[in-house]
Amino acid sequence: MIVGVTGGIASGKSTVARAFASLGIPWVDADDVAREVVEPGEPALAEIAERFGARVLDADGRLNRRALREIVFADPQERRWLESVTHPRIRERLMAHLERLQAGEAPYGLLVSPLLxxxxxxxxxxxxxxxxxxxxVQIARTAARDDVDEAQARAIVAAQLPRAERLARADDVLDNGGSEAEMRRRVAELDRRYRELATQPATPNTRGAP
Incomplete structure (x- = not known):
């Protein structure tokens, strides 16, 4: 069984994933895969550079993420173009990673993705x-973590799926606005539940997954 872990920017997805990992649960991070597909030599990076020019590359020919972020969050059309280039490639690699994860011995695994x-x-x-x-909290954490001003942090949050819609589509919700101890207590509860679900023959392994 694969559990998708998602949330808005700076909600603490990776922190929660590490808490699950401390209980023996493996995870795949879609952000890591997203970085892989725009490494030097990758077709996606060549397409991005062709569209936006040298301003989105650093001196070593690597993607300048901050410059690209400023472009795509200021123009929804450019953001949609970027997603059309990167999302299919990310999905293909994620499926390969999940195949390897499912071949392991853990009762279930996680796919951590901000764009689930x-x-x-x-x-x-x-x-x-x-x-x-x-x-x-998202805005304050994003501004501090990514060294952007409040206006840009607000724009990043606004460009994501609305919080209410994200919650409406959830099977499970973990409130991460409290202490680390409370988060870990909730993770332990979810871990017990997911282990039980993973042993039930009727539980689907994945929906459309490999």
Missing amino acids: FESGQRELVARALVIDVPEA
């Missing part, structure tokens, strides 16, 4: 766990 719903990756998982924090 938006990119169609929901089809790859049996359940969707949403990590939730108030938008004000």
Whole structure:
């Protein structure tokens, strides 16, 4: 069984995933895969550079993520173009990673993805766990973590799936606005539940997954 872990920017998805990992649960991070597909030599990076020019590359020919982010979050059309280039490649690699994860001995695994719903990756998982924090917390954390001003942090949050819609599409929700101890307690509860679900023969392995 694969559980999709998603949430808005700076909601603590990776922190929650590491808490599951401490209980023996493996995970695949869609953000890591997204970085793989735009490494030097990858076709996606060549397409991005052709469209936006040298301003989105650094001196070593690697993607300048901050420059690209400023472009695509200012123009929804450019963001949609970028997604059309990267999302199919990300999905293909994710499926390969999930195949290897499913071949392991863990009772279930995680697919951690900020775009689980938006990119169609929901089809790859049996359940969707949403990590939730108030938008004000997202904005403050994003500004501090990514060294952007509040206006850009707000634009990033606004460009994502609305919080209410994300929650409405969740199978499970973990409120990550409290202490780390509370988060770990909730993760332990979910882990017990997922282990039980994974042993039930009727539980689907994935939905459209490999």
